[in-house]
Amino acid sequence: ATETFDFKNQSIEVSACSKVLLTFSILSKSMLENIDFLIISAIKEGIEVSVGPAFCDRQSAEINFLDFTNQNYFGEIKYHVTPVYKSGNLGKKLFIGTLILTNKPKK
DSSP states (O other): OOOOOOEEEEEEEEOTTSOEEEEEEESOHHHHTTEEEEEEEEEETTEEEEEEEEOOOTTOOEEEEEEOTTTTOOEEEEEEEEEEETTSOBOOOEEEEEEEEOSOOOO
16 A cells, blocks of 8 residues: 545634644545554744644544644644654655634633
8 A cells, every 4th residue: 555645624723722723634544544643743933843643543534633732822833744654654744724823811
């Protein structure tokens, strides 16, 4: 099988707990067979950092990821996803979307 990856139906929003929630679906379940996990990264102020791994549920092609690292950040964040295959190879980094955090979370 080939190592391919693509996704659809992405949304980026601030959750009720003031964390960024990324939601997207991997295009086909057959793509999941070779993926070990996904690396979610963010670019803020021109600097790219890993915000954590997302693991693939083999029964569903949907990925939900809560970003805990940027909950107190204000400004633009560009999110990307990179698949890590079971072979150990990294796939192509794909752009998920951009979110601008402007308001302080309410307590």
